[in-house]
Amino acid sequence: MLAKTFAGILLGLPLSMAVVSLAIWLWPHSSESVVIPMLMLFFPLWIGVMAATFLFRRGAHAWMWLAAANLAAFAALFLAKHTLPGL
Template identity: 45%
Template sequence: MMGTKWLAGTLLGLPLALALCTLGILWLPGGWEGGVVAAVLLTLPLWVGIISGSLLFGSSRAAWLWLAAANLVCFGALWALRALHAMPPASTLGS
């Protein structure tokens, strides 16, 4: 059923696109401040690509599981970078 694959790509694709763009800008030479606009602009096409790619899965279950696993890996990497202080804080208001 194509409807639930599309739903998986829509619901799990946006956080995945955001996490991938965030991981991408962390290693830019100018730091994340220089690439944040590009990352925000690239999030939408990446999200559309993830939605489109989710329709290629053989089953809805596979789409949900693979996209959920990809989210866990990306957000786990972001969490690990933050825990190791290898990533700047999101806000300097607390310091």
């Protein structure tokens, strides 16, 4: 139980940051108009990720899946920043 909690807190934060950053970067129109709403979406997203960690059977699975999701989210953000025009 404690492992799932720490996985949600420690790996959910960067995952939520990466997802929100990717959404801002990929926004089709002026991204300045969506920064504040997306930042307001960050906290509920983080809470959702933390709550979803309790659906895993073991804490090790939560750590593994969240680490993979972080890797994928930051890889997508890296690719978007280096291949697509943005801000």
